[in-house]
Amino acid sequence: MRRDRSQGLSASLTLAFLAAGLGSPVMAQSVSLKPAAMPKLGTVDERYQSYNVEMLEVTGGRFWRPYGPDLKAALRQPAPTSAAQSNGDTPPGMNPAVYEYRPPIDLANPRLRKLAAALGPAYVRVSGTWANTTYFPDDGQAPSTPPPGFMGVLTQQQWKGVVDFAKAVDAEIITSFATGVGTRNPQGIWTPEQAKRLLGYTRSMGGRIAAAEWMNEPTLATMGGAPQGYDAAAYGRDFKRFRAFADQAAPDMIVLGPGSVGETTGNWGVISSYDSAQVLKTRDLLVASQSAPVDAFSYHHYGAVSLRCAPASQTTQEAALTEDWLGRTDQTLAFYRTLRNRFEPGKPFWLTETADAACGGNPWAGTFLDTFRYLDQLGRLAKQEVRVVAHNTLVASDYGLLNDKTLEPKPNYWAALLWRRLMGSTVLETEVPIQEGFHIYAHCLRGTPGGVAVLAINNSRTKPSAVEIPKAAEGYTLTAPQLESASLRLNGQKVKLGVQDELPDLQARRLSAGRVEIAPASITFLAVPEAGNPSCR
Structure with a gap:
């Protein structure tokens, strides 16, 4: 220069x-x-550049196993062929061997708060697959094990930590609500009791949920804890109930949806095939729920699936700077733009979950090689009606902006900090x-x-x-x-x-x-x- x-x-x-x-x-x-x-x-939104803290990080539980000898050994084990072969604390149909327990994140950690605050104002999205089946008690006495139909427990103290963290780092909260089997009545219809508890407790702590998706990734509904055989018609029925509930209980909350994933990456079928579940089509979800509009059209994007969930690598280090790799974010947006224009015309896009590769990221996700994708994605999406981009994650796994053991910034964090300091909201x-x-x-x-x-x-x-x-x-x-x-x-x-x-x-x-x-x-x-x-x- x-x-x-x-x-x-x-x-x-x-x-x-x-x-x-x-x-x-x-x-x-x-x-x-x-x-x-x-x-x-x-x-773009003033909080355009945002990030995820997985619900499982907050509660503690089994998340993606780090790359290394243990993961290599795990990948040699046969994948389950049905939900019954999965552990109770991993998503149905997924191979338990690719997960490893992590304790709850300390959201009061001074280094974490300092580094997160430097990226503010932002949105912090607390969601993920496990949020669909996480139980929230109605008092301070959380059960030691999840009630039937749930896979995890979020204590009031843990959620208070989220609210306090958001206040400390100038972040607004995005979330999704429990939608699994435990939230349903005998007829299998979703009930809002869990959502009502979370909203009410958040307000009692002086916080608010600024925006929410009803379910995390409904295109992979069964893998996310929905009843077996869950289809687009059931989604439409339940989402209409949620929209009516949200309008009454939280009229200032931005309702996002549908939050789909997986339809534009060919090998996502590898994941769904574990449980013979089909990827539900966003078009069908929107047809079934079209009398209950969203406030912003949300979707998720990963250019590939990591080795934890695929039998072979879907990308390579050599491809990480290619136009094909960087352009995949446009391909996904173009796919959802057609549906947005048909069913939710004029609604802004929110990309509420994204990184280099699903299932924890590629081995090079924490290196400078991925910084090209990170910044290029922000640049090109800002030009195309995407108002918010939430990177997955702030801390956890290979794709975290921070090292999850030391909280040391990775290259993408420093890139994010420069974007925050230089790039304003006018494109x-x-x-x-x-x-x-x-x-x-x-x-x-x-x-x-x-x-x-x-x-x-x-x-x-x-x-x-x-x-x-x-x-x-x-x-x-x-x-x-x-x-x-x-x-x-x-x-x-x-x-x-x-x-x-x-x-x-x-x-x-x-x-x-x-x-x-x-x-x-x-x-x-x-x-x-x-x-x-x-x-x-």
């Missing part, structure tokens, strides 16, 4: 290529940006289409009237690119010693917490107007405070 002091990156880049025996680099692509003239394309049209290996996004610069923030992603492993800027800017370039490194460098310096967990300054480099080079496999944020964009005033 060119800068106004010390040695320019253009010279450094040339020397690096020569030292590697590659000759002088040839600019593959160069685009001229006009920050002052970029028109407003739309807006701008760069008028630069996504190019092979080079993606450009722009928002109004957060907290700077007239300023513009640009995100330039060079996802080519070999070809440098460049942008031309008409005014001075501040540059933040992200790289790593190796793409699969768990550490991150900002402008060449390793990013890490201070000795007292102080967040680093994330200092920019001053850039003069003109050409800014973007090295292969690097990501650069450009802050142009004097852009003078009228849409950003």
